[in-house]
């Protein structure tokens with residue numbers, strides 16, 4: 001201790017007095033707080049489990065909030081009269097945010113979607129997590145996964161306030177990048193020879209909605225003139241939130257590499273592309289967008305990077321055929337929506353009566369008894385994943401994983417009573 005005076009309202013502390021690792025235990029640890037992770041955490045807590053919800057970002061909500069995705073897709077069957085496929089927290093979001101006009105269910109061109117205000121959704125998520133008694137741990141990145149045989153016993157995470165070890169009976173990988181499976185050394189999949197592009201989302205304000213071009217007109221103009229403005233992607237849309245003078249703009253394609261330096265560089269590249277998009281809108285549609293300004297850039301929108309090897313690989317053929325698996329836990333009708341070329345995306349819309357199914361086997365990590373993946377990192381081929389990763393089915397998968405691990409307890413998620421699980425998920429499986 002220095003021989004000098006200190007202010008009476010300070011206390012001298014040093015690292016040596018702190019335990020090197022803070023340990024906490026829970027029944028179910030969910031890593032990742034996007035649409036799938038929030039659903040998983042809230043459902044597990046409501047099933048009576050103690051839950052810790054970990055996220056690397058300093059706030060909750062994943063891409064739904066922080067990348068400003070702006071609309072829940074995949075909640076309804078095709079057609080303007082679409083029927084709701086997923087319930088659980090989806091019902092509560094529509095009810096609570098609908099009451100303040102922060103959600104609007106709109107019949108889009110081919111599908112009904114629920115548009116939302118991302119600021120209101122962010123607060124809804126925080127309140128839902130608190131009300132359910134979930135313990136959040138934000139700003140916490142996975143540093144290690146500890147195992148005994150086929151079970152994960154604990155997770156080591158690093159926070160700005162020190163290292164934490166979380167022990168749990170079950171773990172849910174809702175990281176989108178299969179980060180838990182990867183750190184645990186389980187086999188994972190990556191795309192071979194090419195990119196699945198992400199997008200830099202934008203919120204714009206101060207435009208004239210009544211003069212906005214149609215989606216087709218916009219798409220044609222981007223195709224014809226986008227190159228002049230340096231736009232890489234040559235399609236996209238600006239979707240206005242009904243009754244508010246704001247729109248979400250989805251017109252960029254950005255690479256989303258797993259190399260940390262490349263990822264940081266591409267984040268800036270995404271914003272440059274977004275600025276070019278605004279130049280295009282200003283110049284090509286001056287009546288509608290001449291005064292438009294960017295109100296917010298989302299965090300990089302990441303569609304697909306690395307995903308698990310489950311016990312079932314969901315294929316495009318199964319999606320097209322609407323194969324109903326014995327262990328079906330969620331359903332979806334969203335089109336195949338592949339973003340694997342720079343210029344645009346490939347869109348395959350299904351007929352009005354089409355439904356496809358997600359099996360539990362695509363969520364259960366091969367080789368692990370107490371780990372499920374949910375959301376955009378489940379086991380599927382890239383085209384099948386392009387449909388089932390939208391947020392409606394993400395919510396359904398989160399719910400399914402929570403109940404699967406609840407049923408498994410200290411046993412294996414590979415050996416649960418599927419009928420008992422499906423009974424708990426009934427309204428997500430039947431009308």
Ligand SMILES: Cc1cc2nc3c(=O)[nH]c(=O)nc-3n(C[C@H](O)[C@H](O)[C@H](O)COP(=O)(O)OP(=O)(O)OC[C@H]3O[C@@H](n4cnc5c(N)ncnc54)[C@H](O)[C@@H]3O)c2cc1C
Nearest residue numbers: 032034035036056062063073175176199301302375376391
């Ligand atoms: C540009 C774009 C537009 C899209 N448009 C739509 C749309 O209109 N409607 C729709 O329904 N879907 C849309 N999608 C798809 C959908 O948004 C995503 O697939 C979905 O949000 C993924 O949710 P998730 O819960 O799987 O993961 P995410 O929302 O990606 O959440 C993963 C969370 O895990 C955390 N995490 C990751 N790694 C770690 C780690 N190592 N340690 C700790 N935390 C970690 C992250 O910080 C993040 O918060 C779009 C996707 C993109 C990229």
